[in-house]
Amino acid sequence: MTSFRVNGRGVQVTVDADTPLLWALRDELGLTGTKYGCGAAQCGACTVHLDGQAIRACVTPITAAEGRQVITIEGVTDEGATRRVASAVQEAWNRLDVVQCGFCQPGQIMSAVALLSAIPRPTDADIDAAMTGNLCRCATYQRIRAAIHDAAKSL
Numbered sequence: 001m002t003s004f005r006v007n008g009r010g011v012q013v014t015v016d017a018d019t020p021l022l023w024a025l026r027d028e029l030g031l032t033g034t035k036y037g038c039g040a041a042q043c044g045a046c047t048v049h050l051d052g053q054a055i056r057a058c059v060t061p062i063t064a065a066e067g068r069q070v071i072t073i074e075g076v077t078d079e080g081a082t083r084r085v086a087s088a089v090q091e092a093w094n095r096l097d098v099v100q101c102g103f104c105q106p107g108q109i110m111s112a113v114a115l116l117s118a119i120p121r122p123t124d125a126d127i128d129a130a131m132t133g134n135l136c137r138c139a140t141y142q143r144i145r146a147a148i149h150d151a152a153k154s155l
Contacts, residue, residue: 001013004065006025006072006075007078015028015062020057020058020059021065025070034048037107039059040058041059043135046058046107047111048110049110051068072110073109082113082117084155088152089112107134108131108134120152122149131145
């Protein structure tokens with residue numbers, strides 16, 4: 001059994017130790033906002049925060065979450081230091097109409113929130129570095145960058 005906090009609440013899951021965190025979140029806890037894309041940490045669709053750091057849940061074993069805090073897209077605006085940043089990011093996403101199909105957006109938002117939490121006024125280079133590995137099949141990269149700059153201005 002692995003015990004950790006998800007979006008501010010304590011949880012326990014009983015799965016094999018090598019089960020990816022993604023499957024515990026989706027299958028055991030019903031938190032389906034975090035998406036499965038590639039299973040190899042290459043696309044970023046599964047991005048969550050583990051103790052404030054953006055990680056790829058598809059390759060992170062459940063045991064890595066033991067005693068730690070996991071924040072998913074469902075809880076990113078609920079509590080803690082990321083609340084204000086996450087709200088600014090989500091508002092900018094809406095204002096600039098970033099989303100097309102939407103599949104990658106939970107991972108994009110989680111990476112953007114981690115970036116702006118660490119670097120409140122990022123340059124284009126900072127954004128490119130932080131968002132590398134978050135793929136968007138609809139190619140909304142320019143709108144994503146613009147939304148991150150927009151969110152930064154509102155912080």
